[in-house]
Amino acid sequence: MSLQEYAELMRGPGLKGGGLEVPFKAWQHIEGHGTVTITGDTAKSVALHLHSHITKDGKANLHDAGYWYDEWVRTPEGWRIKNRRHQFLYTNTYPTVENPPFLK
Secondary structure (H helix, E strand, O other): OOHHHHHHHHHOHHHOOOOOOOOEEEEEEEEEEEEEEEEOOEEEEEEEEEEEEEEOOOOEEEEEEEEEEEEEEEEOOEEEEEEEEEEEEEEEEEEOOOOOHHHO
16 A cells, blocks of 8 residues: 555545544644664654544544554565554543643
8 A cells, every 4th residue: 555545545535534433633743752772674663642532523532542563574665564553551531621721
């Protein structure tokens, strides 16, 4: 799958919306620095992540933290992920509430 095909899978044709039928209207993914071990034309990496989401109806948020474990292979086009595993550390969903006065 090309990068464009993947982007359209996630964001819809022409990146104009749609895509995966997920219950979120917005999300932010913070990916930590990876630790990479290279052995010739293969490599392994691990990186921490923190993901936050808001539901389409605006009534709930979801926070997820975990690790990405990747196996890489060097190809003529550059490094490519051969296998990816996701480890959840925690996932919490909670209702949204009005901002406290000091944030208004």
